[in-house]
Structures are given as C-alpha cells and as structure tokens.
Amino acid sequence: MQAINIGILGLGTVGAGTATILQRNADEISRRLGCRLVVKVASVQDRNKARDCDCSGFEITENPHQVVSDPDVDIVVETIGGETLAKQLMLEAIANGKHIATANKALIALHGEEIFAAARDAGVAVYYEAAVAGGISIIKSLREGLAGNRVSLVAGIINGTGNFILSEMRDKGRTFADVLSEAQQLGYAEADPTFDVEGIDAAHKLTILASIAFGIPLQFDNVYTEGIGALSLTDVGYAEELGYRIKHLGIARVDERGVELRVHPTLIPQRRLIANVDGVMNAVLVKGDAVGNTLHYGAGAGAEPTGSAVVADLVDIARNIVANDAARIPAIAFQADQVKQLEIKPRGQFECAYYLRVEVNDVAGVMSQLSKVFAEREISLEAITQKEPAPGATAVSVIFITQRTQEEKIDSAIGDVETMSDVRGKVTRIRVEHLN
Secondary structure: OOEEEEEEEOOOHHHHHHHHHHHHOHHHHHHHHOOEEEEEEEEOOOOOOOOOOOOOOOEEEOOHHHHHHOOOOOEEEEOOOOOHHHHHHHHHHHHOOOEEEEOOHHHHHHHHHHHHHHHHHHOOOEEOHHHOOHHHOHHHHHHHHOOOOOEEEEEEEOOHHHHHHHHHHHHHOOOHHHHHHHHHHHOOOOOOOHHHHOOHHHHHHHHHHHHHHHOOOOOHHHOEEOOOOOOOHHHHHHHHHOOEEEEEEEEEEEEOOEEEEEEEEEEEEOOOHHHHOOOOEEEEEEEEOOOEEEEEEEEOOOHHHHHHHHHHHHHHHHHHHHOOOOOOOOOOOOOHHHOOOOOEOOHHHOEEEEEEEEEEEOOOOHHHHHHHHHHHOOOOEEEEEEOOOOOOOOEEEEEEEEOOEEHHHHHHHHHHHOOOOOEEEEEEEEEEOOOO
C-alpha cells in the first residue's frame, strides 16, 4: 500500500495530538484513503523533553529546516504557532514542493494571501481547518457543504477562554479577574491572556471565516475588536433578567451596502441555541439563502479535537495526491481571480440593537430627558427598565433595549446623555443580536 509521509513542525499540544491520532487510527484512515499516512520526522525545540505522544516510530530533530527540506516528506504539518519562524518554514516547504496543513490562525489571517499565492505558483495545497474552532470542521462546511449557498451571516463563539469566563461569571456570580485567574491555572488562558480576552484571537478566526464565506480578501486590520475585560457582574445579571445572555461573538455580515466585521460582547436571547453554548465549547452559526440557519458546535481547542481537524486536512491532501490533483478546492473557497474586495463598513454604520445602562440621580424628570435624546435621533426603544435604588442610595440604574439602529446614532445619543447633569459616569453599551 502506498505511503504518504508526514513531517510535523512542533510536538506541543496540537502536534502531539495529531501524531497520536495518526498512530491510533492508522487502520481506519488507510481504509478511507487506500494508502497510509506515516509520520516520518518531527521537529522539537528540546529532544529530551517528555512528549504526549509515542515518538518511537519516527525521527526527532531540533532543526525544523530538516523537516521542510526532507525529500521524502510529502506533507508538512505546522503547529509551532507565531508568525516569523512559522511563515519562513511554511514558505520554504512550499518552495520545496510540500503540501501544508496548519493550525496557525494568526499566520493565515495576517499572511494568508502571500502564502496561498506561493502555493498556487508551486502547485501545492495549503489546508487550515484546525485554525478555526478546533474540531468543528467549520471551514470544510463553508468551503464544501454550503458551497451552493449565498452566505449572508457568520456569527460565532470562536474563543473558548472568553466563553468559559462569561459562563462562570453568569452561573456562579464570579468576577472577571477571579475567573481569568482560574482559566490560567487550568491552561485555558495563557500567562498573557490579551489575545483571548481582548478578542484578537477571535478576530483572526473571523477574518478567515469571512473570507471563505463571502469570497473577500483576508483583512484582519478591518475587523472591529472589543474585549470582555470591562464587563461587570451587574450587566451579566441584568441581561439574564431581561431574557438574554452575554457572549463574546465574532460577527461577519454582508448585504448590498457592504460587509460588517466585528468581535465584541453581545446580548443574545436565551432561547437561541448559541446562547446556551457554555464553558470552553465553540459554536458557529451560518446563514445561507438555501439552507437557512445552521449551527456548528463542538470543542474549539485541545490536543485531539484540534488534531482531528489537522488529520482531516491530511486526509484531504492525501486524496489529492492519490488523484494527482494538487489543489482541488481553492484555498478560500472561491477561485483566486473571483475573490473581490467589498466595501467594509466602518463602525458607525454597524446596525444592531443595543443594551444601554445609565446611572442617574433618583429625581423627577430624568426619564423624560433620556427619552427625548433617543426620540430626537429616531431611535426606537424596545424596553425600558428602572431598577429600584439600594437603601439609602440616591442613584438608580436605568436599562434601555433599543430596536435595530445605526451605531453612529447610538454614539451621538450616548454623547448627549453623558453630558446631562443628572447622569453619573459613563453609559454602558453592549450590542444586541437576535440572530433570526
């Protein structure tokens, strides 16, 4: 039986998970392929470090360039992460005629156009299912399963760390800082959690999903990004009372006026399936004109869930090799000359509903002043809730849920509200999406 040789860059969490699946499920994979996938060599930083996989069946090297230049390696798996070295090695592998499977979302989001162009010129394939949402296979679904649809919306919980934090805040009444500390202890968050809690990781992933869904260039710099660090237990609790849950969503929406690309905390009605995705799990909602709404749910990280996505890419690439067809499916689902730059909407043109919390003095006339500000901008209100003041308190919280409107109108309204003499501090704003 023909053997297709694999070289792995990095045997950390994902690399080790990939090697384990290839070894454990070798017979099952061969049955599907009609050939064998064999790990020939893997690069590591320290060959003496203990690994979470059996390394006895392949060569270990501390020189990653050996992997990408090995004439017997057919496919290179890149799991080292980062940009500089990973990009250098990937381009070197492509130049050497190697196909690529990668889990590196930042590299694809920031340098994918260059990498895909190099791969087309070299006649090799670059697959990256593991870069987004771990084992969900959302990229394959968008590129293949939904290829007959005009996709208008992709909205997802695509960072498990942030979802874990928000779930714990809601269910156990814990503060953001307290849950973040536990997430770091559990290994869900890095020592520097900026990429997770500030939405950068999710923005990398949304960049990729939007490109595949809409046939637009990868453009991470155009994603509006807002983190979850400023969310308070007060707003998490009020959202629950109003029938919503707060999730850190990545949203890509297209219409005749352009594309919205945004990552931010979002109120979602509790009855929506995606509102009930908790812990470190991921979920992505896709709306197509033919299929309607579909929800893709599963583990978004971890050694074997992510390794499962890498192995799925290896199987696809191997099928291409056996069929002598280097790149049967275009890298971002659309033919390269059909990828089009659509207008990207600035933040002021976002359209959604809004949750606004205003702290005001408990005096007569304040509500009419607030309502006038919204009426002057033709902002319709869905609901108004005034909370009871605490004993002895002289201020109360007023909660507004608006109907869909443009963000620039909300910006203007908030600006006027915050100048009112009876308003205390800044207005809290959280976007609301009904996803229907």
